[in-house]
Amino acid sequence: MFDDQEIISTIEMVKNENLDVRAVTLGINLFDCISHDLTVFKKNIRKKIIGHAAALVETCDQVGEKYGIKVVNKRISISPIALVGASFSSAQMVEIAHELNDIAEIVNIDFIGGFSALVERGIAKGDQALIDAIPQALAGTQRICASVNVATTKAGINMDAVLTMSRAIKKAAALTADKDGLACAKLCVFSNIPQDMPFMAGAYLGVGQADAVINVGVSGPGVVKRAIERNLAQQRLPLGRIAEIIKRTACKVTRVGELIGREVADILNIRFGVVDLSLAPTPTVGDSVGEIFQALGLSYIGVPGSTAALAMLNDAVKKGGAFASSHVGGLSGAFIPVSEDLNIAEAAQKGFLSMEKLEAMTCVCSVGLDMVAVPGDITEQVLAGIIADEMAIGMINAKTTATRIIPVPGKKAGDNVNFGGLLGKASIMDVPHLDLEDSFVEYGGHIPAPIHSLKN
């Protein structure tokens, strides 16, 4: 029998601290669907995805009910469309996006990730067609997420791709100007993209993966925050002890994710992949990464000390996850998406968190410049420069970084935007010198891989 404290603490995690399974993501390999005939290709992917995913939502709900832990999002990641659809034109890629959107509706999931290309060493024909299709594909659909990997520690940064993506982002924003550039909220540019990430918008199924796999994304910033607050209320603790508390809490949360993910995988008779423990906030009080910084004694995320606090938080979360499970993957750390976190959005709006500080913090977080709304008149060169800077952080530090930047057409720094639902709302952040047209990003070519990539 469990003691009273064990029972109450577990119930509190669910009831008052927003512990949930943020995403069960079914990865589906589409390489056996390849055809030069678009009609055949669409028929093949429809049959395969529906075949694997028909029972996904029902199963997740059933397992969530059994354990009293809600599986919030059920999603699908697929092989990069730029690879499996390499023979198709840009217009045909848009058709594929619509087909995938229909399939997502049929299986009742909110997002399919994998409208993606991997171009860190160069842009192939299929990659170019996909990148060209991204603005229209995202503007015309609701459930498609796109990602393009433009850099890795082994390959360096493809600067042609960086500028191309800057233009694609601007175009996607323009096509959804009536929705504050919403299409860009479904588009990530990556350095060192993981092959097994369950979180959107960057999820796709890597080429080294099984035919179908269940990956689980667990969150829990509210649980971590409350654990810190509870312990600090009892006594003053040194930071090493607080890191230990975060680690232990992360361990518990990861075990919850693995338990549920494995059961879903067993029922669906699909291989279990990884559990990704990432402190991923939602625009809800008590489910915020920003609030953890306040629990740690900082006025707001973004003030001096924030990078050190985030480094400690990210590391403790990874250690807790690694202790809990031998199958930890994806990003596993702390996300700092501005609009998706009420507290971070407030810090930015009040001037505690600037673009420059945000970029500095991405050196130690698990993703990068995420859900950052910027003025719509930012030049493509400045936007490309921000992307290149972020990619360089990932490349040099051998970690994943990404940008999900939304240039909001017709709006300026300080204006408000509301993307709705989990994407949240925020003030547009000030980007210094946003009208520059510097030629650096236009030289193109490659920034070579760093010396420490030569490990073999």
Added chain:
Amino acid sequence: MKKMIISVLAKDRPGIIASVTSDLYELGCNLENVNQMILQNQFAGFFITQVPKGLSCETIRQELALKEEDRGLTIHVRPLEEETQAPVSEKEIFLITTSGPDQKGLVAQLSSIISSFGANIVNMKAVFMGGSNPNENVMSYQVLVTKEIDAPAMFAALKEKANELNLDIRIQHKNIFDVTNKI
């Protein structure tokens, strides 16, 4: 060798277990399982023991009563019959926890529903400190649910009753408590 189960009730104080087990040792008994609990200031202990041939329940009860009568212990002894293990069907344990304002009949009303579905409560704790603070009035049942039991219907009935009694109810598979508490 035959077995017996001995229950001991007493006002709690140091030395009850030492005293009872010493008595049983002197009678030649070999303990197999012991469990005890303290509810408020009352001790309750259960002892399953192998008993030497020729020693009856009544003899043991009398011997223990003789030794312990001045110590305020209430002792009950009865034989324990070995059961042949019936084939075990698929079973799972759920924790049903409620909190909410205290009122008479809470345990009776919820446990009756569990019983009506044929499910067995394998462990239970309840603390009612009275008043309306939900965290001071908590019931927790560990319920064994076999494949034959209509678990969704039982859970729905429990939720409906809890709602009627103004209780917050959580029904969760035991494994979730294992993974969050036992590493």
